[in-house]
Amino acid sequence: MSEAKPARAPRQRRARGAAESLGSIVLGFECVIVFLGGLVVYGLQALPAGIAPWWGIVGGAVVAVLMLLTAGLLRHRWAIWVGWALQVLVALSAFLVPTMLIVAVIFGGMWAYATIKGASLDRRNAQLRAAQTDNGD
Template sequence: MTSAEPPRSGLKNPQAAVRGLGAGTLVLEAIVLLLGIQPIRIMGGDLTGWGVASVIVLAVLAALLAGLMRRPWAWHAGTGLQVLLLASGLFHWSLAVLGLIFGAAWVYALYVRRTILG
């Protein structure tokens, strides 16, 4: 192997593996968002109707993007979704925390994508 060749990942289908990582991250995010609504409301959170609506919209968008990971623009849209989740922290601080956590997971997924696919 010459130094000009990128290192092989050892995966049979690296593109599918990377898409699976991105889709899995987004599906997990959608599930956590939907499951987080009620505990925030019960534990004394002032999550208003707009806050609940934003969480539901973000969860639906995450699920839709998970199914669209074959499209190259879906990775950019996923990044935008993380920014929107972080901005939804204006409705409740716990949403900003989720935005930081899933933003970090998304940055890692982008890193893995760049490492494997080049």
């Protein structure tokens, strides 16, 4: 007969801060819009002469994948700055399709809120936890 192995304790999930959670939501939704923006660049043939129109799809797909990867890495401080760089890249795409400026303003504002207010909430929560452990001992 085989011996029953003892059950493992469930693994604790890593605590995620507000900036990480909100930022990943914004980048997750924005990646879909950016990919669709790449399709618009392709459909309108908005790239300069001499550049094949299908590069619009490739560019949109690459930026969308970068956004997804960045959303998964937001636990690192440098990933917040990569997210800001991606927001600038989306804003620069307005030179190809001017309506992408609307996307850049909306999602850039949401990204700013997510990172700034999220960091503020994380600091406040850390202070509350520290005060709670000081009073609980």
